[in-house]
Structure formats: C-alpha cells, structure tokens
Amino acid sequence: xxxxxxxxxxxxxxxxxxxxxxxTVINHTARQFARAxxxxxxxxxxxxxAQALNYQQEIRQATDNAYDFTPLMTLYLTNHTSIxxxxxxxxxxxxxxFKLYPAGATTNSNQGVTNLEAMSPVFSAMQxxxxxxxxxxxxxxxxxxxxxxxxxxIEQKLYPLxxxxxxxxxxxxxxxxEEAVQFxxxxxxxxxxxxxxxxxMYNRNAxxxxxxKPHYYCLPILKRERHRxxxxxxxxxGNPKFFLGTDSAPHLSHLKENDCGCAGCYSAYAAIExxxxxxxxxxxxxxxxxxxxxxxxxxxxxxxxxxQITLEKTAWQVPAYYPVSTTNQLTPLKAGETxxxxxxx
Ligand code: DOR
Ligand code: ZN
Numbered sequence: 001x002x003x004x005x006x007x008x009x010x011x012x013x014x015x016x017x018x019x020x021x022x023x024t025v026i027n028h029t030a031r032q033f034a035r036a037x038x039x040x041x042x043x044x045x046x047x048x049x050a051q052a053l054n055y056q057q058e059i060r061q062a063t064d065n066a067y068d069f070t071p072l073m074t075l076y077l078t079n080h081t082s083i084x085x086x087x088x089x090x091x092x093x094x095x096x097x098f099k100l101y102p103a104g105a106t107t108n109s110n111q112g113v114t115n116l117e118a119m120s121p122v123f124s125a126m127q128x129x130x131x132x133x134x135x136x137x138x139x140x141x142x143x144x145x146x147x148x149x150x151x152x153x154i155e156q157k158l159y160p161l162x163x164x165x166x167x168x169x170x171x172x173x174x175x176x177x178e179e180a181v182q183f184x185x186x187x188x189x190x191x192x193x194x195x196x197x198x199x200x201m202y203n204r205n206a207x208x209x210x211x212x213k214p215h216y217y218c219l220p221i222l223k224r225e226r227h228r229x230x231x232x233x234x235x236x237x238g239n240p241k242f243f244l245g246t247d248s249a250p251h252l253s254h255l256k257e258n259d260c261g262c263a264g265c266y267s268a269y270a271a272i273e274x275x276x277x278x279x280x281x282x283x284x285x286x287x288x289x290x291x292x293x294x295x296x297x298x299x300x301x302x303x304x305x306x307x308q309i310t311l312e313k314t315a316w317q318v319p320a321y322y323p324v325s326t327t328n329q330l331t332p333l334k335a336g337e338t339x340x341x342x343x344x345x
Contacts, residue, residue, distance in 0.1 A: 003310060005308050006308065007304065007308055007309075008307040012036075012037045012194050013174065014038055015039045028269040030063050030067035031078050031343065034068065035305075041107060047078055047081065049089055056071050072096045075095060079132075096302075097134045098132075102157075105219065109136070126165075127165045127167045127218055130167075134170075140151050147204075158183070158261055162179070162187060169192075169299070172193045173245060175218060176199050176220040176227060178226060178230040181231060182241075184234075191241065192240075192243065194244065195233075196267070199223075200231055201228075203223065204221065206222060207221070214258070215333065216265065216333075217263055218242060235287075236291075243292075244291055244292045267333045269318075276288060279291075280341065309317070312341070314340075316338070317336065318336060
C-alpha cells in the first residue's frame with residue numbers, strides 16, 4: 001500500500017507542558033489529531049476544574065488556528081481530591097477523566113496518591129458519576145525491581161480496584177507487559193489500555209546496549225522483547241480495549257542527557273506516522289484506523305471523528321532536534337533517522 005486514508009485519529013494520552021515547550025509541541029499534535037487527552041502533571045498539578053479550564057485556554061492559545069483541535073482535559077488525583085470536585089468534573093463538558101499517579105511513580109507525581117485504599121469514597125463517586133479513571137500502573141516500593149513494577153501493581157492494586165468498583169471505567173495507561181495485556185483482555189469492557197509507539201518499537205536493549213541512551217528512557221521503562229511482541233499483538237488485534245495513546249512527554253534535551261535524566265520520549269512530532277510504520281511492518285495497516293480513530297472515542301463515550309487524514313509511503317528524515325527557545329532544544333524519538341510514512345497536507 002502506498003497511500004492510506006483514515007478517519008482523523010485522537011491521542012488518548014499526551015503531555016504538552018506549558019510556555020515555550022507547549023508552543024513547540026502542540027501544533028505537532030494538532031496537525032494530526034482531532035483531540036488529545038491532556039495529562040495534568042504540571043508543577044503544580046492541575047487538580048481542579050477551574051485550573052483545567054485555564055490550562056485548556058493556554059493550550060488553545062498556543063494552537064495554530066488552521067487546525068481543528070480540541071484538548072480534552074483531565075484532573076490530577078491527590079489524597080485531598082474532594083467528592084465535590086468529582087461531581088464538578090463529571091458535569092463539565094471540558095474535563096473527561098481523572099489521572100491517578102501513585103506518589104513517586106514518575107515525573108511530577110510527588111503530589112500523587114500515597115494510599116489507594118484510602119481513596120474508596122473518591123472511586124465510588126467516580127463510578128457513580130461515570131467519569132473514567134486513568135492509571136499510571138506501577139508500584140513505587142523501593143524494594144520492587146523497576147521491571148516488575150507494572151506487573152505487581154496489577155496484581156496488588158488494580159485487580160482489587162476493579163473488583164471493588166466494577167462499574168468504574170479504567171484506562172491502564174501505557175501498558176508495557178504481557179501481564180498487562182492479558183489482564184486487560186480478561187477483564188470486562190470497563191477496563192481498557194493505551195499503547196505508546198516506543199513500547200511497540202523498542203525493547204529494553206534500546207536504552208542499554210552500546211551505551212546509555214537517555215532518549216529511550218521513559219516510565220514505565222521499556223521491557224523485554226516478549227513483552228513488546230505481546231503489545232504489538234494487542235495493538236493489531238482489532239480488540240477495542242486497546243487504543244492509541246502516545247504518552248509523548250517532552251523534556252529539554254539537556255535534562256534527559258543528564259546525571260539524573262528525565263523520563264519521557266517525544267513522539268508527538270510524528271505520532272501517527274510512527275504507529276503506521278509499526279502496523280505496516282506487521283502487515284496490519286487495515287487495523288490502524290480502529291486503534292487510532294475509533295476505539296478510544298467509543299470508550300470515552302465521545303463521537304467518532306468524521307474528518308479524514310491521508311498517509312503516504314514516502315521516506316523522510318526526522319530532524320536532530322526541535323528548537324524550544326534560543327538556548328534550549330527538544331530531541332525527538334528517532335532523531336536523525338528515516339521514517340517511511342508521511343502525513344499529507
Ligand atoms: O516517561 C514518562 N514521562 N512517563 C510518565 O509517566 C510521565 C511522563 C512525563 O510527564 O514526563
Ligand atoms: Zn504519561
């Protein structure tokens with residue numbers, strides 16, 4: 001296939017930050033996607049409907065008017081999130097979910113939840129008001145190996161949560177393991193998952209073989225090859241529980257190339273093109289539209305998009321970096337490499 005047209009996709013997991021970084025990245029997303037679920041892990045985090053509306057305004061102002069793009073807002077769950085806030089969020093047409101970061105799990109998660117069990121009233125209200133819970137599914141115990149953190153979270157935290165709140169819609173974000181795929185497949189339709197391009201394209205060798213490669217470092221961390229294969233099978237299966245969420249997470253290059261480098265891969269510049277490459281390599285381009293454009297909208301109970309995009313099989317070179325300011329830059333995933341699909345127009 002040399003060209004394909006599909007319904008305009010949505011990105012169901014995206015970090016865009018604020019200020020110069022926001023201005024650098026937002027039009028990369030808006031050029032491809034109709035909507036994106038915007039992560040609330042700013043410093044300070046987006047915890048109220050009022051803050052989410054301000055943030056949405058800032059995103060809209062940074063977006064080129066030429067694009068028809070809607071940022072879908074989320075709120076950051078803390079130990080202090082009130083039932084009132086849950087009701088307000090569920091009633092707001094702009095806020096679409098709450099994001100649960102276990103405290104300490106990842107970037108700007110220090111104000112995240114420290115004790116899941118204590119959050120039952122909040123989960124109960126979310127279930128009642130039918131607003132989805134998006135989960136960064138990793139335990140944070142110092143004695144748990146970083147490669148096991150997702151699997152153990154599922155066993156110890158997610159399974160009981162699902163049992164206690166069977167009506168609560170949950171997205172297990174950025175799944176990285178065979179165990180996560182299996183869990184999502186076996187659960188009722190209230191449980192879904194997003195899959196990132198980096199977890200479909202790379203295993204943990206990418207970070208560690210031939211020198212430490214900080215631009216492949218994200219959380220949850222890349223896993224073994226068998227896990228990558230399992231994610232690919234899930235993504236191309238046509239199972240509507242698995243849909244597109246890039247987790248594109250921009251950090252300035254020097255903050256990743258650092259003694260203590262930040263976690264996150266910047267993929268938004270070519271997200272749909274990266275997924276197209278993965279699906280093409282598996283001879284599964286016919287499954288891309290469901291994954292990228294339908295299943296997420298259905299899960300969030302939002303209308304499917306009607307506009308279309310066209311991708312062309314044309315080689316192009318990824319820039320070495322994108323300038324963010326006069327002194328700072330952003331290194332994209334696959335910097336300097338060749339991609340084989342390109343969005344037309
Ligand atoms: O790699 C990641 N980066 N994982 C996350 O969960 C957060 C994200 C970020 O915000 O940088
Ligand atoms: Zn994320």
